[in-house]
Amino acid sequence: MKNKNNIFPFFILIALFLATIVFSLIFGSSDIEQSRIISALFSKGGDNVTRTILWQIRLPRLILGIFVGAGLAVCGAVFQSMLRNPLASPYTLGISGGSAFGATVGIIFGFAGFLLPIFAFLGGIISVGVIYLIALRKRFSNSALILSGVILSFTFSSLVLLLFSISRSERVHSALLWLIGDLSSAPEATIKSIPAIITCGILILIFYGRDINILTLGDEKALYLGVRVDIIKKIIFIVASFITAACVSAAGIISFVGLIIPHFMRYFFGLNHRRLLVSCALSGAIFLVLCDLLARIIIKPLELPVGVITGFFGGIFFLIFLLKSKDWEII
Amino acid sequence: MAILNVNNISCGYGVKKVIKDVSFEVEAGEFVGIIGPNGTGKTTLFRALNKLLPLSKGKIYYKQKDIAHISAYTLAQETATLPQFLQMPFSLPVEEFVAMGRFPHLGRFRGFKKHDIECIERALTLTDTTKLKGRNISELSAGERQCVFLAQAFAQEPKLILLDEPTAHLDITHQVTIMDIISRLNREQGLTVLIVLHDLNLASEYCNKLILLKDGGVYKQGESAQVLNYQNIEAVYNTVVVVEENPMSKKPYVLLVSEQQRSRRC
Numbered sequence: 033m034k035n036k037n038n039i040f041p042f043f044i045l046i047a048l049f050l051a052t053i054v055f056s057l058i059f060g061s062s063d064i065e066q067s068r069i070i071s072a073l074f075s076k077g078g079d080n081v082t083r084t085i086l087w088q089i090r091l092p093r094l095i096l097g098i099f100v101g102a103g104l105a106v107c108g109a110v111f112q113s114m115l116r117n118p119l120a121s122p123y124t125l126g127i128s129g130g131s132a133f134g135a136t137v138g139i140i141f142g143f144a145g146f147l148l149p150i151f152a153f154l155g156g157i158i159s160v161g162v163i164y165l166i167a168l169r170k171r172f173s174n175s176a177l178i179l180s181g182v183i184l185s186f187t188f189s190s191l192v193l194l195l196f197s198i199s200r201s202e203r204v205h206s207a208l209l210w211l212i213g214d215l216s217s218a219p220e221a222t223i224k225s226i227p228a229i230i231t232c233g234i235l236i237l238i239f240y241g242r243d244i245n246i247l248t249l250g251d252e253k254a255l256y257l258g259v260r261v262d263i264i265k266k267i268i269f270i271v272a273s274f275i276t277a278a279c280v281s282a283a284g285i286i287s288f289v290g291l292i293i294p295h296f297m298r299y300f301f302g303l304n305h306r307r308l309l310v311s312c313a314l315s316g317a318i319f320l321v322l323c324d325l326l327a328r329i330i331i332k333p334l335e336l337p338v339g340v341i342t343g344f345f346g347g348i349f350f351l352i353f354l355l356k357s358k359d360w361e362i363i
Numbered sequence: 364m365a366i367l368n369v370n371n372i373s374c375g376y377g378v379k380k381v382i383k384d385v386s387f388e389v390e391a392g393e394f395v396g397i398i399g400p401n402g403t404g405k406t407t408l409f410r411a412l413n414k415l416l417p418l419s420k421g422k423i424y425y426k427q428k429d430i431a432h433i434s435a436y437t438l439a440q441e442t443a444t445l446p447q448f449l450q451m452p453f454s455l456p457v458e459e460f461v462a463m464g465r466f467p468h469l470g471r472f473r474g475f476k477k478h479d480i481e482c483i484e485r486a487l488t489l490t491d492t493t494k495l496k497g498r499n500i501s502e503l504s505a506g507e508r509q510c511v512f513l514a515q516a517f518a519q520e521p522k523l524i525l526l527d528e529p530t531a532h533l534d535i536t537h538q539v540t541i542m543d544i545i546s547r548l549n550r551e552q553g554l555t556v557l558i559v560l561h562d563l564n565l566a567s568e569y570c571n572k573l574i575l576l577k578d579g580g581v582y583k584q585g586e587s588a589q590v591l592n593y594q595n596i597e598a599v600y601n602t603v604v605v606v607e608e609n610p611m612s613k614k615p616y617v618l619l620v621s622e623q624q625r626s627r628r629c
Contacts, residue, residue: 116452242471246463248453252446256413257519258439258467303455 041300045314052318056094056325057086061332092223096215096282097321097338101289103230103279105316106309107272108290109297110237113248113305114268115174122276122290125181125269129188130159131280132211136192139207140199146219148210149281156277159184164269172265173251213286213339215324222282233275234313240268241305248303286339288346289316295350299357319346365424366391366523366555367412372421374411375579380419381407383579389523394549394556396566398590399576400600405559406447408576409527412557413444425523439467443521447528447559449512454501457511461486464518486517490544506537513544526558530565538562542569563617567591568609575599591615 058069064082072082107122115124122128134155138148163180170176192211196204210217218226237244243264246254255261279286297311323341330336367389375381381404389395397405410416412423414435423430430438443464451460464486465479487493490510495503503511509529516524526545530538546569548554560566566573567587574584577599583590593606596617603625605618 113453118452239471242466242469246466248451248455249449249463252410252415253444253449255415255435256439256444256446257463258434258436260435298453302459303453304459 042311042314045311045318048318049314052321052325053094053098056097056321057090059325059329060085060090061328061335063333092218092220093215093324094321095227096218096223097324098317099227099230100215100279100283100286101316101318101320102234102313103275103316104286104290105293105297105312105319106234106237107276107279109294109305109308109312110244110268110272111290112294113244113303114265114272115178116248116250117174117178118295119291120178122272122279123185123285125163125177125273126159126184126188127156127273127276128280128285129185130162131156131277132285133188133191134158135210135281135284136195136207139210140195140203142203144206146221149218149222152281153277155188156273156280159188160270160273160277163273164266167269172262172269177269209337210284211339212337213284213342214337215283215320216335218282226278226282229278230275233271233278234309236271237268237275238306238309240264241309244268244305245303284337284339286320287343288350289320289342292346292350293319296353299353364391364426365389366426367557368424368427369412370422370424372411372418372423374416374418374420375404375407376416381579382411384420385576385579385581386421387574387581387584389555389557391522391555392549392553393572394546394570395558395572395574396570397557397559397574397576398561398563398566399582403576404579405576406527407579409444409446409525409559412525413442414438436467436470439519441521442523442525443516443519444525445512445516445527445529447531451500454499457492457495457498457500457503458483458487460500460511461492461514461518464515467519482520483518486514489517489548490514491540506533506540509533509537509541510544513541517548521554523555523557526556528559528561530560530562538565545569563591563596564609567614567616568612587614591617 057073058066062085064085068079068082069086072086104122108120111120111122111124112118131152132155135148135152137155138151143151162184163177166180167177196207243259246257246259247261247264249257251261293312293316297308297315301307301311320338320342323345324338326345327336327338327341365388369385369387371384371386373380373383385408397408399405407416411418414430425433425438425442462475462483465475465482469475469479487496490513492507492510492514495507495511500508500511513529524545529541533541542565545556545558549556558570570587572585573587573590575582575590575595582599583595591606592615593604596602596604596606603620605620607616607618608614609616
């Protein structure tokens with residue numbers, strides 16, 4: 033208990049977080065000298081082009097990366113614990129499927145720009161509503177939630193494929209790029225509203241941290257320990273789903289952040305969710321911003337969608353971790 | 364004074380009634396065993412006692428108060444329940460697992476104080492699990508794990524503990540260890556115990572009072588000598604048995620009779 037209660041690891045995370053912010057502002061796909069960026073960053077100096085790239089392009093993208101990464105990692109941890117399933121992720125309960133469908137409808141029918149996140153968000157919320165109503169009839173049991181979520185995802189993805197099969201190829205291509213996940217395309221209104229939604233959601237989840245601790249023992253034992261399982265699970269489900277829908281509508285379906293970051297953090301920070309969720313927020317932000325940095329510089333001056341990077345490096349990183357860790361046995 | 368008063372309750376899942384017209388009382392400080400064949404509703408009864416299932420009939424009183432009017436959180440401050448199956452999907456150090464038992468006293472905001480730490484330490488000492496500190500739940504043997512589950516329940520500082528087959532799948536050493544721990548708390552600290560047991564001999568040996576269930580109703584209740592005779596057991600379990608007296612404790616002892624032996628007698 034002792035070694036898992038100290039706050040030293042948080043200092044490391046915060047230091048990494050700050051370093052990541054600086055790095056992601058300094059480096060990028062355009063070849064500006066680092067010294068000019070630094071002078072624009074820390075003083076009022078620098079020419080107009082540099083300042084525009086810094087404050088109009090890189091900063092909004094950084095903000096989006098921080099909040100989407102934090103939101104996905106926190107929701108992943110919460111879903112894994114609430115559903116008591118190490119394979120759960122923010123997308124397990126069908127939110128991504130609904131958002132993907134919403135966004136594809138938007139793109140295929142030509143609503144680009146600021147309407148696109150709204151389409152994606154609405155799609156996500158519709159699937160949350162469907163899952164909620166199904167689960168309500170099954171007393172919110174974990175298996176009902178997981179099964180209905182997975183099945184709804186499949187249903188929506190076949191609808192997406194249906195739309196693909198009847199649409200023009202350039203629109204299919206831009207819809208595909210959205211589905212991979214990308215931090216560059218969010219409109220300004222989204223970047224202004226996302227941080228507030230995600231921050232509020234994460235704070236609510238941290239508020240219920242102790243309840244989530246007890247929920248890992250299973251619904252029945254949690255009730256015996258005095259957790260109001262029926263109400264708490266609904267609140268957690270709705271809040272985490274809204275965060276996920278917000279993340280997806282801003283940046284597409286970025287894979288793996290919500291699956292692997294919680295496992296890493298559980299290994300280092302334990303199962304106390306007050307600590308776990310804070311560490312997930314920080315490290316999810318770090319991971320996504322770093323992946324985005326890679327996506328911007330790996331084939332510069334072209335850029336990759338960040339979802340490719342998170343999936344590839346996240347997967348390899350995670351497999352190494354899986355092989356190295358001793359504590360991995362699951363009951 | 365009765366700490367738990369079950370008054371003519373019926374309940375079940377959907378339309379299927381599992382528990383029918385069950386009444387019994389548990390006095391403070393008693394050690395009560397619930398016995399009966401599989402599927403007679405022992406676990407369902409426990410769920411009803413914890414407000415997990417709504418009652419279709421009757422009332423349950425804890426300390427003369429209808430439990431329908433007590434919140435699960437308040438109830439958990441005085442009663443602890445150990446379910447039959449408890450699994451952790453994530454690994455967790457033993458002491459953190461036991462500390463979860465303090466939740467009904469801590470709520471969402473209060474930090475661990477001296478008394479909470481003492482409760483956890485005492486629970487670990489009582490169950491002889493102090494030596495397991497620092498180990499992960501997932502590394503423990505079934506017997507050790509059951510002791511740790513018990514420690515979590517004790518950390519709750521319960522007045523009444525409900526146990527659903529705590530000795531299932533354990534060897535005789537661990538069966539006796541678990542039952543001795545519970546019995547010691549019952550005698551020394553007045554903990555009231557309501558325990559579901561499949562092993563009739565353990566039930567006979569440790570409980571002051573037995574409740575024999577059949578098809579969701581109470582078939583017989585009373586001291587072990589009154590409940591555990593071959594007529595009652597054969598009527599409820601449909602199995603031929605011989606009941607003897609344990610030479611040490613003078614309590615009934617149930618012996619099974621195999622088909623081969625039965626046919627030899629006839």
